[in-house]
Each structure stands twice: as C-alpha cells, then as structure tokens.
Amino acid sequence: MANGRPWLVADIGGTNARFGWVDDGGAVDQIHKLAAADYAGPAEAVQAYLVLVQQALGAAYRPPRRAAFALATALDGDEVMLTNSHWRFSRAALQAALGLDVLLLLNDFEALALSLPRLGPTQWRVFGAPQPQPRGTLAVIGPGTGLGVGGVTQTALGWVALPGEGGHATLAPADDFESALLQHVRGRFEHVSAERLLSGIGLPELHDAVAAVLGQPAGAPLAAEAIVERALAGGDAVCERTIDAFCALLGGFAGNVALTLGARGGVYIGGGIVPRLGERFFGSRFRERFEAKGRFRAYLEPIPTALITDTLAALSGAALAIEQLET
Known part of the structure; x- marks a missing residue:
C-alpha cells in the first residue's frame, strides 16, 4: 500500500453520507451515497460502503488504514454529535472499530476549504471576475441549511484550513x-x-x-x-x-x-x-x-x-x- 493507501474519505451530513476511495492513482473514486437514517451510526455505514468497494475491486481490495471524515457539525474533543442526525459517536471508538491507523475528523467547511486549491474550471462557474487562482488565501461560503464559512491559506508546509463560524x-x-x-x-x-x-x-x-x-x-x-x-x-x-x-x-x-x-x-x-x-x-x-x-x-x-x-x-x-x- 504505497503511501498508506487506500484511504477512505467521507462527507457526512444530517441526511446523507458520501464515501469515496483513494488508491494509488490519488483520485477519489468508488463514490457512493448512503442515507444516514438507514444506519445506526458511521461504523455501520462504513462497513456497508466497504462491502460495495470489495465487490467492485475483487481480489485487488485492501482494507483502508487511513481515513478522513468531513462532518456537518462543530468538533470539540472525542465525542461527536451530528447537528441534524441521530448519529452520535466517539472518534477513538470509531477508529478502533474500523481498524484504522489514522482517523481525521474535519468540519465540513474545513474540508470544503481544503478542496479549493485543487478545483478546476469544470468544477466551478465564475461570476464576473478572472478565473480563481490556487494561491495565497481562498475563501468559501455556503448557504445550505445553515451558512458555512471557511478559508484556506498557502504556507511553506502546505495548505492550512481556516475553520470558523x-x-x-x-x-x-x-x-x-x-x-x-x-x-x-x-x-x-x-x-x-x-x-x-x-x-x-x-x-x-x-x-x-x-x-x-x-x-x-x-x-x-x-x-x-x-x-x-x-x-x-x-x-x-x-x-x-x-x-x-x-x-x-x-x-x-x-x-x-x-x-x-x-x-x-x-x-x-x-x-x-x-x-x-x-x-x-x-x-x-x-x-x-x-x-x-x-x-x-x-x-x-x-x-x-x-x-x-x-x-x-x-x-x-x-x-x-x-x-x-x-x-
């Protein structure tokens, strides 16, 4: 598993959880959307997703050792409560249940901000000014159920997210x-x-x-x-x-x-x-x-x-x- 791949990534909201797979090629694929209401918690949803990936990859399947989940809630400490979902869980317990070496939890707009440097022209539509440039500091606002705001800034050590409220x-x-x-x-x-x-x-x-x-x-x-x-x-x-x-x-x-x-x-x-x-x-x-x-x-x-x-x-x-x- 080069660079510890495959990786498991997820974007988990109050209604749906979207899962993706990052293998040696580096792109996110094997994307599936699961309804949160159908599962008792994230561990059960992940296991259901991994069954789908295993069916798709067959003998090439390897269990993920690293994962990062974007969550539509504020994060503080080990216990996580999703704002508009019945899912409640411990980060440490979830990591152990899934057998992961690394489990990163991010606010959903922290993850969305981190996506900005790699977005391309097929993933956005510009309103009135030059094309966005992946340099310096970028910001994102998101009117959905609530109003999310985030940023990301370029440093010598890579892109650093600027989460906030x-x-x-x-x-x-x-x-x-x-x-x-x-x-x-x-x-x-x-x-x-x-x-x-x-x-x-x-x-x-x-x-x-x-x-x-x-x-x-x-x-x-x-x-x-x-x-x-x-x-x-x-x-x-x-x-x-x-x-x-x-x-x-x-x-x-x-x-x-x-x-x-x-x-x-x-x-x-x-x-x-x-x-x-x-x-x-x-x-x-x-x-x-x-x-x-x-x-x-x-x-x-x-x-x-x-x-x-x-x-x-x-x-x-x-x-x-x-x-x-x-x-």
Missing part, C-alpha cells in the same frame, strides 16, 4: 430597503446574523420581512424550497424580491469575508441554495454588492468569485488532509 457574524444592510428588512427581523430576534437570513432556515424569515416591508400579506409560511420555486416560476412578487434581496445580501457578506481573510485568490460559493437559482443568481446584484466597499472597491474588483458546481468537492478536501500528513 463566520455565518453567525452580524449581517449588515447596504441600503434603506435592507435596513428596513433587518429592522423587521430584529423585532423577533435580538441578533440578526448572516445565517438568520442567508440560509435554508433563513429564507422564510427573509420572505416574511420582504412581505412586511412591501406592505404585502405574507400568507401561509413557505419553506425555502417553495420560495425558490415560486421566484423562478415568476408571478410571485414577494418571492422574487426575496431572492433578489438574498443574492444582494449574500454578495455584501461575501465581500466582507474576502476583506476579513484577505482572500485574493478567490471566494467560492458552496451549499445547496445558490445552484438552484441558476441564471437568476448570475443576473443578480451579487457581484455588484461584493465589490461595493467604498475605498476598497479596487481591492475587491480583481478577486474572483465562483459557484462550486461539484457536489463532491469536500471528498477531495478530506483526501488532501490525509495527504498532507504524509509530507
């Missing part, structure tokens, strides 16, 4: 309409974070605020998926304005992340919401608001912004985490 930073308005939106939301919440409006859990709150500021009846509460569908279908002015406000606010937030991290190599957008918006996103004010930072407009104008189109990118980030242990 930037989605909970205070959201800032840029015009009178956005100020009115945030004022409405502050009537319900003491603190209006970026995640409060720029996420799957936040879109319904943003929709309610847009309706109130426009003087329109909010009607029955809508889930994020319904808001997106109605906005894209047309004919629902409140949903359309909600998505327009979402894209503009997200652009301003992305610009803040770029300034905070000094992400001159690019800011990437992950998560599940923006890809569903299609051309409406690329016709939005996102890039305009990304650059609208007064005296620092010239600093931001050359910074690329790109939508990640590869839903398996975090697996390659997990693989890089193992690879850098080898060097």
